[in-house]
Amino acid sequence: MLRVGLIGCGRWGRMAHIPAWLRDPRCQLVGVYDQDPERISSVDGLEVVGSAEELIMSGDVDVIDVVTWNPSHYQYAAAAIAHGKHVLCEKPVHHNYRLTQELADRARAAGLRTKVGFTFRYSAAMMRMKELIDEGWVGRPLVFNGFEQNSQFLDPAVPMRAGEDPTTADGQLRAASLEGYGAPIIDLALWFTNDRPVELVGLLTNQIPERAQPGSGALANLPVDDADCFIGRLAGGGFMTIQSSYVTVGNYPGLEARLYGTEGAVICRLVEEGGITERLWVAGKDSVEFRPVEVPERLLPSGGSLMEPWPSSFYSNLVRDFVTDILAPDRMAGGDFEDAARVQEIIDAVELSHQQHRWVELPLAAWAPLK
Numbered sequence: 001m002l003r004v005g006l007i008g009c010g011r012w013g014r015m016a017h018i019p020a021w022l023r024d025p026r027c028q029l030v031g032v033y034d035q036d037p038e039r040i041s042s043v044d045g046l047e048v049v050g051s052a053e054e055l056i057m058s059g060d061v062d063v064i065d066v067v068t069w070n071p072s073h074y075q076y077a078a079a080a081i082a083h084g085k086h087v088l089c090e091k092p093v094h095h096n097y098r099l100t101q102e103l104a105d106r107a108r109a110a111g112l113r114t115k116v117g118f119t120f121r122y123s124a125a126m127m128r129m130k131e132l133i134d135e136g137w138v139g140r141p142l143v144f145n146g147f148e149q150n151s152q153f154l155d156p157a158v159p160m161r162a163g164e165d166p167t168t169a170d171g172q173l174r175a176a177s178l179e180g181y182g183a184p185i186i187d188l189a190l191w192f193t194n195d196r197p198v199e200l201v202g203l204l205t206n207q208i209p210e211r212a213q214p215g216s217g218a219l220a221n222l223p224v225d226d227a228d229c230f231i232g233r234l235a236g237g238g239f240m241t242i243q244s245s246y247v248t249v250g251n252y253p254g255l256e257a258r259l260y261g262t263e264g265a266v267i268c269r270l271v272e273e274g275g276i277t278e279r280l281w282v283a284g285k286d287s288v289e290f291r292p293v294e295v296p297e298r299l300l301p302s303g304g305s306l307m308e309p310w311p312s313s314f315y316s317n318l319v320r321d322f323v324t325d326i327l328a329p330d331r332m333a334g335g336d337f338e339d340a341a342r343v344q345e346i347i348d349a350v351e352l353s354h355q356q357h358r359w360v361e362l363p364l365a366a367w368a369p370l371k
């Protein structure tokens with residue numbers, strides 16, 4: 001039985017992580033911590049500890065789950081690895097892709113598994129899309145289009161999330177929403193094309209310049225990249241386009257992945273409409289009319305259905321995959337810190353491209369990120 005300690009009992013911790021750990025019979029949630037006593041008091045039936053360090057250093061914990069605000073992800077993940085714990089960490093692990101890679105290397109050297117909150121690769125429909133690609137349905141990938149967008153911050157009266165400060169000393173936009181919000185569609189682009197961009201050009205924009213401040217509700221200037229896009233040329237000759245925005249009309253979670261290849265095409269759309277979030281279509285080179293494909297029940301979490309709320313459904317699959325990785329040391333892992341470093345490198349390159357108005361080559365060997 002794997003023993004899990006969770007840090008951060010906020011909205012996402014309670015909506016996605018805790019239900020997923022409780023659902024997997026191979027593990028036990030042995031302790032939780034949050035720096036906010038009010039948050040802790042709203043978690044029922046779980047053992048609450050006095051500090052994050054208590055969980056990280058405990059000999060009775062095998063896995064640490066970090067669901068706190070972004071600035072503490074790296075610090076907790078690094079400490080957990082140093083104390084021999086497997087780590088699930090929300091994205092981003094760190095703003096700097098090199099530090100993320102370094103942590104991935106440290107975990108591997110210590111024989112530890114890592115996993116990042118790339119939630120949408122664990123939707124049953126996205127998992128089926130990957131199977132179809134691996135079975136050869138698409139052939140050689142030519143074009144990938146990825147969208148991660150919804151209306152979450154279209155209304156300026158909606159305050160920015162607590163714990164996030166996207167402002168920079170030089171007044172330049174940085175890749176903040178692309179990092180905290182767009183990262184999973186970049187992860188899917190790399191997973192589905194099984195390829196990496198060798199160069200890219202990107203644009204960060206701030207479409208809603210004023211936003212309510214948490215607490216007072218007064219509008220203030222908030223220079224955040226609320227709508228971004230980039231084009232990447234893939235090593236294999238194809239290309240990828242990514243659009244990420246939380247000021248774009250549409251429902252949650254708001255992902256669409258389209259892969260077109262030499263043999264066929266697959267489109268997966270994760271947008272909650274009429275209670276269903278996961279939809280998949282295919283077309284072949286000789287049958288170009290797109291037709292819906294069923295999302296197989298075997299890919300849903302145990303006891304789940306297509307009507308289950310997506311946060312617990314997708315996260316239960318994520319946790320199930322992570323627990324399987326930990327229990328099967330020879331299994332090829334995915335969605336880990338290594339993958340997070342590749343995603344972060346692309347995000348850092350998009351920021352550089354935007355700031356310097358130019359194409360940027362990858363890998364970013366010679367560039368020290370600004371953050």
Ligand SMILES: NC(=O)c1ccc[n+]([C@@H]2O[C@H](COP(=O)([O-])OP(=O)(O)OC[C@H]3O[C@@H](n4cnc5c(N)ncnc54)[C@H](O)[C@@H]3O)[C@@H](O)[C@H]2O)c1
Nearest residue numbers: 008010011012013034035036039067068069072090117119
């Ligand atoms: N993977 C996804 O799809 C997804 C979706 C939503 C949120 N998230 C990520 O999950 C994380 C949490 O988001 P949320 O929406 O739950 O925010 P939240 O504000 O509702 O909850 C965060 C909790 O962490 C606690 N916390 C913050 N810093 C801490 C620290 N240093 N030590 C201990 N506790 C600390 C806060 O008190 C709060 O209770 C963020 O990184 C966010 O980006 C990921």
